[in-house]
Amino acid sequence: MSFKTIFIICATVLITVILMQNQDEVLFKILWKEMYVSKLAMMLSLTFIGFIIGLILGRPKSKPEQKQIPLEIENTENVITNTENKSSLxxxxxDYIS
Structure with a gap:
């Protein structure tokens, strides 16, 4: 297994244990409003938001399209065309192989 797979499994187990230990309700103050919310719901929503942000920031960047530049050889006299010894040893x- 790769390091990434092992890390994801360990992180999932750790998050599950932490969430299950914090099921009681607490008072949260968000700006000017106070409300009772379970720690489990708040921590689960913040974990989900963090996961989404990680996916967005961790995705590979798209490469810009590269223009095809035609290759022109002006002096064809200097091109080496030795085909008979290309595949021979x-x-x-x-002696080394045998």
Missing amino acids: SDEDR
Whole structure:
């Protein structure tokens, strides 16, 4: 298993344990409003929001399209076209292999 898979499994188990231990209701003050909300609901919603933000920031960036530049060879006399020895091995390589 990869490191990423092991990390995700451990993080999921840890988050589940923490959420199950905090089920009681507490008073939350959000700006000017006070309300009783269970710790479980608040922590679960914040974990979900953090997960969504992580997905958005962690996705791979799209690469801009690259323009195709035509390749022109002006001087074709200097191009080496040795096709007979391309796939053959040298004598040293044959001795090393055998």
